Amino acid sequence: MTVTMAAIQPDTRSAERRALDEQMAEATPLPQLDLPRDAVAAPIEVHLSKHRRPVAIAGVVVNGMVKPLDPGVRLPEDTRVIIVAVE
DSSP states (O other): OOOOOOOOOOOOOOHHHHHHHHHHHHSOOOOOOOOOTTOOOOOHHHHSOTTOOOOOOOEEEETTEEEESSTTOOOOTTOOOOOOOOO
């Protein structure tokens, strides 16, 4: 079985994006969750608080970052998102 490596692509990121990527790469990883051995998996709805509700927001990817199309959209810090993309 022969494995070929992909061709090297030129780095087309902006200087700002490159700096942000380096900053994220240097960040300390989050610690593993301290779960009991008998913890049971639960659907996402169980983890959503009563004050939060799922919303759908249209967006576009710019330089690898998803930006909402509506500039008035503000999400709380540490909001969990699910991204669904169409090719």
